[in-house]
Amino acid sequence: MPVAGPKRVILAAPRGYCAGVDRAVIAVEKALERYGAPVYVRKQIVHNTHVVSELEALGAIFVEEVDEVPLGSHVVFSAHGVSPAVVSAASDRGLQAIDATCPLVTKVHREAVRFARDDFEILLIGHDGHEEVEGTAGEAPEHVTVVNSPEHADTVEVRDPEKVVWLSQTTLSVDETMETVRRLRIRFPHLQDPPSDDICYATQNRQVAIKKVATGADLVIVVGSANSSNSVRLVEVALEHGAKAAYRVDYADEVKQEWLDGVETVGITSGASVPEVLVQQVLEDLAGAGYRDIEEVRTAEEDLIFSLPKELREGRGTGGRASA
Ligand code: 0JX
Ligand code: SF4
Numbered sequence: 001m002p003v004a005g006p007k008r009v010i011l012a013a014p015r016g017y018c019a020g021v022d023r024a025v026i027a028v029e030k031a032l033e034r035y036g037a038p039v040y041v042r043k044q045i046v047h048n049t050h051v052v053s054e055l056e057a058l059g060a061i062f063v064e065e066v067d068e069v070p071l072g073s074h075v076v077f078s079a080h081g082v083s084p085a086v087v088s089a090a091s092d093r094g095l096q097a098i099d100a101t102c103p104l105v106t107k108v109h110r111e112a113v114r115f116a117r118d119d120f121e122i123l124l125i126g127h128d129g130h131e132e133v134e135g136t137a138g139e140a141p142e143h144v145t146v147v148n149s150p151e152h153a154d155t156v157e158v159r160d161p162e163k164v165v166w167l168s169q170t171t172l173s174v175d176e177t178m179e180t181v182r183r184l185r186i187r188f189p190h191l192q193d194p195p196s197d198d199i200c201y202a203t204q205n206r207q208v209a210i211k212k213v214a215t216g217a218d219l220v221i222v223v224g225s226a227n228s229s230n231s232v233r234l235v236e237v238a239l240e241h242g243a244k245a246a247y248r249v250d251y252a253d254e255v256k257q258e259w260l261d262g263v264e265t266v267g268i269t270s271g272a273s274v275p276e277v278l279v280q281q282v283l284e285d286l287a288g289a290g291y292r293d294i295e296e297v298r299t300a301e302e303d304l305i306f307s308l309p310k311e312l313r314e315g316r317g318t319g320g321r322a323s324a
Helices: 019-035 049-058 084-092 103-117 131-137 174-187 201-214 229-240 276-288
Strands: 008-013 039-042 060-063 074-077 096-099 121-125 144-147 164-168 219-223 246-249 265-270 293-298
Touching: 008 201, 008 276, 019 039, 019 049, 019 074, 019 103, 049 060, 074 084, 084 096, 103 121, 103 131, 103 164, 121 131, 121 174, 131 144, 164 174, 174 201, 174 229, 201 219, 201 229, 201 265, 201 293, 219 229, 219 276, 229 246, 229 265, 265 276
Parallel strands: 008 265, 008 293, 039 060, 039 074, 074 096, 121 144, 121 164, 219 246, 219 265
Antiparallel strands: none
16 A cells, blocks of 8 residues: 655745736725725626625625716726726716726737727637626727637638737636637738737746646645636646646635545645635645645746826825735
């Protein structure tokens, strides 16, 4: 009978909050401080169950659309961004909008506007129905076609193959996106690249870190919510890079006892919308199961901080907290 080796944990770094999430969460907290509860938020401010319930406890009310917000109230737009149609609908209701769209998402919006103005057809690689994709596509609906997957690249049609550019959602798998682009380029050799990476630094850094950790892991646990694109991608990336098993959990109590059967090395990471406290709870539970030896593997340093949305800057500090 095989004897189990020493139990240990490898913690991926960077993990957890990115600069855009930190800023968006602080924006809701500041809006509550400044205007008092309730403050309305269109969609989940970030895709994390815990963050949303903590903000609800402080007096935030999350709605699906701005027509649910009482006339004249404050409404925060989520980190994932909104289309111009949503901005107009909020203004038509006399809402005081606070735009917590991540500046790196806004950058992709600007690219879409610019390429549409130059009459390009934009192939937007991303997940249909994801809020960020809806927001970016909404900048130039006549010019944008969403490409969902590498397979979709084999069938998507364009008007003029000479004038096509690809852009992407910020939170995709880098490798899968490159595969989609490779297939698109076979069909459209004149396909233009975006002026700079649309998949953001945080998404890329978390994928690089988990690749390194997954290689030696019997099990990878990704802390993050089911609707968090970047968190779900981390599970896929871990499985593609050597993890024998990988699961996503919102909370520590979702880790199943049987996942640990025969496991020596557990890799841990968390998505860009995940507070570090949730990772620490997983580590505590694992320590209770004998996994007390923790090593952090860091593949990049992050020190980016975005200033708060302009609506909250006046007379206030402009910086966010340092990202976890
Ligand atoms: O579902 P996503 O990964 O795009 O969003 P989440 O989990 O809220 O992550 C942070 C916000 C990302 C915006 O680009
Ligand atoms: Fe911004 Fe990237 Fe974070 Fe999205 S994941 S909020 S694009 S920094």
